[in-house]
Amino acid sequence: MTDNEHEIEQPDERVPKRVIGTPPPGTSMLGTVEAPRAEEEVPGVTLQDEAKARKAEKIVALCFVITFLAAIAFIISYVVFQVGSPEATGASNLALGSSLTVAILSLAIGIVIWVRQIMPKYSLVQERHLMVSDEEDRGVVGRTFVEGANESGFVKRKLLRRTLLLGAAPLGLIPLVLLRDLDNTKMPGSQFNKLLRHTVWGEKTKEGKPLRLVVEGTGQPIRAADFNSPGGILSVVPEGYEHDLNALAKATLILIKFRPEELKSGVRQNWTHDGIVAYSKICTHVGCPAALYEQNTHHILCPCHQSTFDAADGAKVIFGPAARPLPQLPITVDAEGYLVAQGDFEVPVGPSYWERGDAEAEARAKGGQA
Amino acid sequence: MSELKTVPKAITGPSNFLDERLGGANFLKRNLRKIFPDHWSFLLGEIALYSFVILLLTGTFLTFWYKPSMMEVAYDGSYAPLRGVMMSEAYASSLEISFDVRGGLLIRQMHHWAALLFVAGMMVHALRVFFTGAYRKPREINWIIGVLLLTLALAEGLTGYSLPDDLLSGAGLRITEGVAISLPLVGTYITFFLFGGEYPGHDVISRFYSLHILLIPGILLALISAHMVLMWVQKHTQMPGKGRTNQNVVGAPFYPAFMAKAGAYFLFTLGVIAGLGTFAQINPIWIFGPYTPADVSAGSQPDFYMGFLEGALRIMPPWEINLFGTAHAGTLPLSVIIPALVPMGIIMTGLALYPFLERWVTGDHREHHVADRPRNNPHRTSIGISAMTFYGVLWLMGANDEISAFFHISLNWTTYIGRVMIFVAPALAYLITYRMCLGLQRSDQAVISHGVESGVIKRLPHGEFIEVHTPPAEDIEAHVRGKQPVPMLPVAEDAAGIPPKGMRGPLGRLRARMSKAYGGEKIPLEDGHGHDEHAAIGHGGEEEHAAVGSSDDDRSLTH
Numbered sequence: 001m002t003d004n005e006h007e008i009e010q011p012d013e014r015v016p017k018r019v020i021g022t023p024p025p026g027t028s029m030l031g032t033v034e035a036p037r038a039e040e041e042v043p044g045v046t047l048q049d050e051a052k053a054r055k056a057e058k059i060v061a062l063c064f065v066i067t068f069l070a071a072i073a074f075i076i077s078y079v080v081f082q083v084g085s086p087e088a089t090g091a092s093n094l095a096l097g098s099s100l101t102v103a104i105l106s107l108a109i110g111i112v113i114w115v116r117q118i119m120p121k122y123s124l125v126q127e128r129h130l131m132v133s134d135e136e137d138r139g140v141v142g143r144t145f146v147e148g149a150n151e152s153g154f155v156k157r158k159l160l161r162r163t164l165l166l167g168a169a170p171l172g173l174i175p176l177v178l179l180r181d182l183d184n185t186k187m188p189g190s191q192f193n194k195l196l197r198h199t200v201w202g203e204k205t206k207e208g209k210p211l212r213l214v215v216e217g218t219g220q221p222i223r224a225a226d227f228n229s230p231g232g233i234l235s236v237v238p239e240g241y242e243h244d245l246n247a248l249a250k251a252t253l254i255l256i257k258f259r260p261e262e263l264k265s266g267v268r269q270n271w272t273h274d275g276i277v278a279y280s281k282i283c284t285h286v287g288c289p290a291a292l293y294e295q296n297t298h299h300i301l302c303p304c305h306q307s308t309f310d311a312a313d314g315a316k317v318i319f320g321p322a323a324r325p326l327p328q329l330p331i332t333v334d335a336e337g338y339l340v341a342q343g344d345f346e347v348p349v350g351p352s353y354w355e356r357g358d359a360e361a362e363a364r365a366k367g368g369q370a
Numbered sequence: 371m372s373e374l375k376t377v378p379k380a381i382t383g384p385s386n387f388l389d390e391r392l393g394g395a396n397f398l399k400r401n402l403r404k405i406f407p408d409h410w411s412f413l414l415g416e417i418a419l420y421s422f423v424i425l426l427l428t429g430t431f432l433t434f435w436y437k438p439s440m441m442e443v444a445y446d447g448s449y450a451p452l453r454g455v456m457m458s459e460a461y462a463s464s465l466e467i468s469f470d471v472r473g474g475l476l477i478r479q480m481h482h483w484a485a486l487l488f489v490a491g492m493m494v495h496a497l498r499v500f501f502t503g504a505y506r507k508p509r510e511i512n513w514i515i516g517v518l519l520l521t522l523a524l525a526e527g528l529t530g531y532s533l534p535d536d537l538l539s540g541a542g543l544r545i546t547e548g549v550a551i552s553l554p555l556v557g558t559y560i561t562f563f564l565f566g567g568e569y570p571g572h573d574v575i576s577r578f579y580s581l582h583i584l585l586i587p588g589i590l591l592a593l594i595s596a597h598m599v600l601m602w603v604q605k606h607t608q609m610p611g612k613g614r615t616n617q618n619v620v621g622a623p624f625y626p627a628f629m630a631k632a633g634a635y636f637l638f639t640l641g642v643i644a645g646l647g648t649f650a651q652i653n654p655i656w657i658f659g660p661y662t663p664a665d666v667s668a669g670s671q672p673d674f675y676m677g678f679l680e681g682a683l684r685i686m687p688p689w690e691i692n693l694f695g696t697a698h699a700g701t702l703p704l705s706v707i708i709p710a711l712v713p714m715g716i717i718m719t720g721l722a723l724y725p726f727l728e729r730w731v732t733g734d735h736r737e738h739h740v741a742d743r744p745r746n747n748p749h750r751t752s753i754g755i756s757a758m759t760f761y762g763v764l765w766l767m768g769a770n771d772e773i774s775a776f777f778h779i780s781l782n783w784t785t786y787i788g789r790v791m792i793f794v795a796p797a798l799a800y801l802i803t804y805r806m807c808l809g810l811q812r813s814d815q816a817v818i819s820h821g822v823e824s825g826v827i828k829r830l831p832h833g834e835f836i837e838v839h840t841p842p843a844e845d846i847e848a849h850v851r852g853k854q855p856v857p858m859l860p861v862a863e864d865a866a867g868i869p870p871k872g873m874r875g876p877l878g879r880l881r882a883r884m885s886k887a888y889g890g891e892k893i894p895l896e897d898g899h900g901h902d903e904h905a906a907i908g909h910g911g912e913e914e915h916a917a918v919g920s921s922d923d924d925r926s927l928t929h
Binding site: 081082092093104109122130179235243246252281324356357361362 | 548551552605627645663664669
């Protein structure tokens with residue numbers, strides 16, 4: 001029994017495994033473990049052992065000297081390393097950044113050692129009081145409020161109160177009204193959706209000819225006879241609008257060459273030319289360019305949210321969050337054999353919006369009448 | 371070195387001057403030695419605070435060169451591959467900061483890293499506050515300020531992300547536009563007002579710039595100040611422990627210890643951000659090229675804090691409704707509206723309302739200054755982990771293309787799995803967390819009721835071997851004993867079987883049921899032996915009993 005008790009007294013064995021979130025056993029947070037104390041009685045300030053503190057002082061001083069040297073190194077690096085080419089900029093970035101990092105971290109480490117090894121260990125207690133004010137103060141404030149309200153006449157004089165509110169109401173609207181001209185189109189709001197329904201493919205050149213399809217980036221017009229390898233794909237923009245971002249945001253196309261037998265019923269045959277089909281490149285989900293194409297499966301994939309369209313079948317959606325097919329642009333060739341637009345898209349391109357309506361059904365209905 | 375006997379002249383002079391004009395001594399008398407409790411998790415919010423300071427400093431540096439203009443110019447800076455390319459002035463000036471200003475690349479990368487750390491710091495800080503119940507009375511107002519801060523930080527990040535006007539930031543902007551235009555009734559208006567007309571227009575960069583460097587940071591600064599003042603006035607919560615009560619605060623004084631620690635912590639944050647800006651390349655805009663709506667790079671990823679919205683957009687099925695058929699109105703692109711609004715709405719509204727919902731369910735109107743250990747409020751912890759799982763699944767799905775490429779899973783299958791997991795995973799997380807909390811409570815119960823395994827094996831006279839248990843260390847015991855039962859409404863029915871007032875209607879009955887489930891003590895710390903017996907173990911007289919226990923004890927220890 002005595003042996004056993006002796007064993008139990010070993011402090012190591014008295015301490016269970018540390019539980020995450022618990023204070024370390026035996027540290028001075030709330031006193032030592034041996035002597036039981038009354039609940040409120042906690043030691044306040046425990047001074048550090050002077051010998052230990054003196055040792056820590058040297059380490060801290062070393063840290064501060066490193067900071068000094070690193071800061072000097074930063075200034076020197078700024079002068080020595082010039083920027084410009086990616087390599088030079090990289091070297092400058094490395095020199096400036098590493099000297100800054102070392103300077104700052106070394107300072108931080110020094111201060112932490114200072115706090116932990118040289119400053120006393122604290123476990124001070126402060127009283128805490130309920131946030132609520134005492135009854136008397138609340139009473140005084142309440143009475144003061146009532147007195148003031150009555151003195152001002154705000155309650156008694158109805159006319160005053162109502163006209164003040166009347167005046168304030170439209171005043172509050174002024175900041176909102178002022179924002180109306182954020183939109184630069186100078187159109188009534190109800191006309192916004194008319195703009196969204198059209199792209200520049202409906203325009204004509206100065207000579208009154210339909211717009212040619214040109215390759216994005218080079219601006220080359222495309223001769224149908226040259227675009228003849230099945231499975232080929234081009235990113236296409238309208239002639240004359242190669243750098244007009246507003247036009248490109250709606251009018252960019254993806255142009256695909258098929259073998260005639262590959263085309264399925266979803267494709268409008270009279271809008272193609274010799275197996276060449278043009279779809280809007282702007283995804284019908286949230287408008288990213290649907291830029292990826294898989295030749296074997298004829299899948300167009302939007303890299304943003306992975307909407308997948310079957311290019312051989314009218315770009316109908318086969319996967320992903322897009323709800324509608326990519327609109328097909330009617331194309332043909334001009335007298336010189338270059339691909340041109342027959343006209344605008346039949347339905348709005350890009351993401352859906354409230355005023356869009358079921359444009360596909362609308363187009364079908366129109367087509368039926370014609 | 372000698373120590374100070376009085377305040378040195380160099381300090382008395384100016385402080386006299388100030389005190390005679392401002393009268394600050396009274397304030398300082400009360401606050402210089404203000405006590406701050408110590409716990410590692412209390413420092414998480416400071417990461418966010420210091421990141422914000424670093425964002426203001428680095429951001430100001432960037433404004434000296436950045437030009438918020440969408441005017442097209444031919445690039446003629448140092449970066450050879452793009453020389454002569456047409457681009458916006460915004461992009462050209464971002465390249466100038468990167469390649470023609472010494473330290474420009476470092477500061478730009480530090481700004482970006484600090485932004486990530488700012489949001490990440492806020493998130494982990496919010497989780498700490500949530501799981502320890504530190505949002506409870508009187509801190510609900512500060513909690514709501516925190517939720518506003520997080521929301522604003524997302525807006526601040528979104529507007530900043532678009533400013534360099536490179537191809538990647540443009541992709542983010544395009545998605546923002548696609549989401550904005552999808553909103554019912556007001557979508558086209560919002561888009562036209564934001565972009566000054568059709569997308570992308572020529573105004574959005576300068577408008578985002580004003581929002582990003584003036585309006586949103588101004589509001590952030592005001593709210594952060596309010597957050598700090600309220601924290602100061604209400605004093606910090608503390609973890610349960612010896613001598614810590616609801617009426618006191620135990621820790622180190624502001625001057626000099628906490629002040630020095632906080633200063634060092636700021637420097638650590640700055641040092642880490644500087645290190646990241648040096649060694650971890652972020653957003654190499656020169657690789658992406660200028661923005662054009664006709665192109666996108668594969669694998670485009672938003673900053674991490676937008677990942678959950680991106681993931682929601684990706685796993686949504688293609689639903690779209692035309693309310694009025696072919697009429698030019700009534701299109702509801704649910705495949706955009708739902709992922710854009712619902713997850714964000716659930717998370718932010720849930721966060722903001724939680725303190726009030728909890729109070730409604732528990733009927734707890736007391737002030738709380740001692741933090742809960744997460745295990746001691748199992749339903750709250752489970753709800754929190756469940757919400758984190760919901761967020762986490764969406765966040766992972768925001769990178770489903772990367773996951774698919776890295777693990778060689780079909781892209782479509784990652785999406786299908788995501789569609790299931792978004793419902794299943796939070797439910798599973800709830801159940802598992804709840805069980806874990808109860809398990810941890812049982813282990814606390816074992817420590818308090820039976821002591822800690824000592825490693826001493828003892829043979830009893832009749833031959834049985836037992837392990838001797840000893841009482842836990844005093845500070846750990848105090849920490850564990852800080853547990854309070856979760857408050858519950860008085861839900862018991864009276865003798866006639868009539869529930870108490872306020873619990874009779876359908877809503878009242880629901881409230882009573884929720885209160886019964888949420889509140890109460892599931893695993894009491896003492897498992898029936900009572901406190902006296904425990905005290906006896908401490909005297910070393912009855913350790914055999916404590917160790918062997920009755921067969922009941924054994925059961926209670928193992929399940």
